[in-house]
Amino acid sequence: MATIKDIAARAGVTATTVSRVINNRGYISEATRKKVSDAMKEMHYQPNEAARSLSRRHTNTIGVIVPHIIHPFFNKLISNLERAASARGYKILLCNSQDQPEKEAEYLDMCISNKVSGIVLCSKYVQTEKSHSLHIPVISFEREEENSSAVTIQCDNYQGGKIAANHLIEQGCKKLLHFGGVRGKDMPADRRADGFIEACREKGVQGTIMVSNQLVYGSMHYQEYIQEGLEKFPDVDGIFASSDLIAAQVIQICNQMGIHIPEKIKLVGFDDVLIASVTTPTITTIHQPIKEMSELSVDYIDRLQKNEVVPSRTSMPVWLVKRDSTL
């Protein structure tokens, strides 16, 4: 690999001049700048970021730790985080914890060793004290934080649940069922069920909650759990699924059982990911502003790096996107 000395020799200037051009420091004539940059191109010179990082506190990298890369929600999040990060000159170090506490802890350590500028943490188990003590900003994304110095970004899950139930009730549904939540995991997403129940109570409509287990969440295949719910509550006419992925599988099971959507049962999902617009029928859903939440995550990391003060808890609004499943 060409070094600064090699470039200097080729361009007929000193190594100091080459260094000045690379780091954009001090006065350099246009002619000299061109000579150096031509030599760099000819010799395929790339500044060594690992070396440059040593003189900086961090590496312009954001560690992203998710439980499942392949889950449509995290997929959309990763895509938006990459775009927001790239626009601000950050790179993404991607970590898939597979929803395992040990892997999450390991990846958190790996991010710290790699001097990341910040971490977006979308998992449940890991304690973040260590990164706080090292002054590495951690954004807790859609997870609860007991740690008082943590910065959390969530959407308004409670309102989302209310909006979903109210929409089903407005469409004439009398007996509502909610698929979602994972038993034993206290996740912000559980607030969706709370909002759902509260709306049912306010309107005097029957509302039931089916809770899945960890195993079902991990596999992303909810078919048995959905079938169990529909068999247990055969007179249900409105379903609120806590993700579009679950909603797509509600369509499948209803189809197998000869139940028409939206004629017999109306259906609302959550997230507004790609899947909601490619199913048949398309899925009415609660839109999470993932793009804006991603941009805020990167912005907060950027500002925390500059020792600026950012909100410790940020909640973003959600809204209804009407499609064919509640027509």
Place this chain on the structure above:
Amino acid sequence: MATIKDIAARAGVTATTVSRVINNRGYISEATRKKVSDAMKEMHYQPNEAARSLSRRHTNTIGVIVPHIIHPFFNKLISNLERAASARGYKILLCNSQDQPEKEAEYLDMCISNKVSGIVLCSKYVQTEKSHSLHIPVISFEREEENSSAVTIQCDNYQGGKIAANHLIEQGCKKLLHFGGVRGKDMPADRRADGFIEACREKGVQGTIMVSNQLVYGSMHYQEYIQEGLEKFPDVDGIFASSDLIAAQVIQICNQMGIHIPEKIKLVGFDDVLIASVTTPTITTIHQPIKEMSELSVDYIDRLQKNEVVPSRTSMPVWLVKRDSTL
């Protein structure tokens, strides 16, 4: 942040001993090792990977450049690459080129500056001579490579197209239509159309190909293009879509036009991604061994780093996964 000297002072040993423990070099008694590792834990010590990287040729990082993170195929690929990389001690630097030549070139440079151990390149435009001249292994994933020193990994797209057409013909279809391929992009995926046409020719069955434009590919919304095809060829009874994402949208448009799948039209997709098992009906598809292709990519990078010889072209088998859309 704690330094090696701080750890040494806390553990009551020399800095050299601490360094030996960290780098696992030379003889260290178990008691000493424990003293040092306890001190490291107490002081939240993390080895500085940026500094360690300087003494190595590369950073144990694999750059992954995809055109669309959110596309179900690349989503599954990223998830599998992350898992394969992590199992071999590599990290993933994730780059989304948004299918733009300038962004692809920029990300390739960024990977080189960051001394990645290798690059998995899933995009079309970028020339890879530069990384080759710098001895950075590049795996061209499902893309053509004119560069003779390139290493490409593909699935057997031609066979995939043949298997899809033959299955439709066996299921009784007489007039086949293929949705797929992007006009003006010479992609390995185009071989699916070639295999499809060849199977139709062999069996004496009518086979037609609809080609989409770049804009449609970029948006991932194929509805208009599919509707145009179905209106142009109203007597079609078998469809082969070149991705499960397109196949899901074929189901939507057929549903809108009152065409039943699989009764009136039978449908085969390609990829075998999550979406194929959550649509209604579920999609019969050609399985790409993405897991194995991901593991090979990481393995080749690992072996190229050690100057071992690896195959320059690797083609993996594909197979049919039968679901409800061709029942």
